[in-house]
Structure formats: C-alpha cells, structure tokens
Amino acid sequence: MVALRSDAARNRTALLDAARTARDERGYPPALADVAARAGVGVGTAYRHFPSHRALVEALALETLDPLVTAARAAADDPAADAFGDLVVGATRLLADDPALAEVVSDSDDSGPELRAVLDELLTAFGTLLARAQAAGDVRPDLTPVDVQHLVCGMQVAVRLGRTADDGAAARYASVLLHGLRP
Numbered sequence: 001m002v003a004l005r006s007d008a009a010r011n012r013t014a015l016l017d018a019a020r021t022a023r024d025e026r027g028y029p030p031a032l033a034d035v036a037a038r039a040g041v042g043v044g045t046a047y048r049h050f051p052s053h054r055a056l057v058e059a060l061a062l063e064t065l066d067p068l069v070t071a072a073r074a075a076a077d078d079p080a081a082d083a084f085g086d087l088v089v090g091a092t093r094l095l096a097d098d099p100a101l102a103e104v105v106s107d108s109d110d111s112g113p114e115l116r117a118v119l120d121e122l123l124t125a126f127g128t129l130l131a132r133a134q135a136a137g138d139v140r141p142d143l144t145p146v147d148v149q150h151l152v153c154g155m156q157v158a159v160r161l162g163r164t165a166d167d168g169a170a171a172r173y174a175s176v177l178l179h180g181l182r183p
Contacts, residue, residue: 014041015056031053032046084126092173
C-alpha cells in the first residue's frame with residue numbers, strides 16, 4: 001500500500017472514525033455521503049478512499065478482525081483443548097456486534113485482496129484448531145472449517161435477535177453451538 005500524504009491520512013482516519021461511530025449507533029455503516037458529512041470532508045474525498053460502500057465495510061472489517069486474528073495466531077500454539085471453543089466464542093461475539101462484518105465474512109468471494117488474505121488466515125487457523133479438537137474427540141469428525149465458518153456467521157443473527165440488556169447472549173449461543181458440534 002502506498003503511504004498517504006498527511007492530509008489524506010487524516011481524511012481517511014476521519015472517515016473511518018465517522019463510519020465506526022455511525023455503525024455503533026445504527027448497527028451498520030451508512031452511505032458514503034453520510035460518512036463524508038460526519039467526517040467533515042467532501043463526498044469525492046470519501047470515494048477516493050473508499051470507491052464503494054463495500055470497500056468501506058471491508059476497511060472496518062479489517063479493524064474488527066484484528067483481535068480475532070491475534071487470538072487465532074496465539075491459539076494455534078496453545079496446547080489447551082479449549083482453544084477451538086474460545087475462538088468460536090470470540091468470533092461469535094465479534095460478528096454479533098458488527099452485522100457488516102458477518103456480511104463480508106459470509107460473502108468473502110467478493111472481498112478485496114487484503115481482507116481475503118486475513119479471512120484465509122482465519123480459516124486456516126480455524127482448520128488447525130478444528131483438526132485438533134476432532135482428533136481429541138471433542139468435535140464431530142464430519143465438519144470442515146467452512147462448515148464452522150457458516151455456522152458462526154449464522155449465530156450472529158440469533159445473537160442479534162436474542163440480544164437484550166444481557167450481553168451474555170453471544171457466549172451463551174456460542175456454547176449451544178459448541179455443544180451441537182460434539183460427536
């Protein structure tokens with residue numbers, strides 16, 4: 001990626017901050033024109049940084065996925081039997097908090113190269129942990145990493161529908177999912 005001029009970097013940061021704030025308020029990033037207005041920049045500036053709404057959503061997804069990637073890397077070296085379950089719970093929580101993230105994870109064929117690389121890394125890490133859990137007899141042997149990806153993405157809908165003042169919904173639903181994955 002080419003380094004941005006300082007003013008362009010400030011604009012990109014302002015756009016991402018505005019999109020993140022709007023996402024947190026509304027549950028989904030608004031149109032680029034709305035993000036530009038919130039950021040105090042012109043619509044053309046927004047489109048120079050993010051040529052489409054999907055590009056903006058992917059940029060936000062990359063930020064959101066960073067803690068999960070870090071956890072997946074750490075879990076790959078973790079001998080604990082709970083590493084697979086911990087990653088499923090963490091992924092469920094992230095997806096429940098960001099429906100746009102669930103959209104790009106479940107429809108990753110249209111993703112840009114940077115997001116595709118991160119998603120491939122996550123799928124590989126999930127595959128490693130799934131294989132370890134299957135070898136230990138903790139998870140059904142007929143599941144693939146893609147199966148788990150689809151199930152976790154589907155859980156975000158259940159969590160969002162069941163969300164109340166109780167923030168334990170993601171962990172509770174992930175626990176139900178993990179029990180269903182047992183042989």
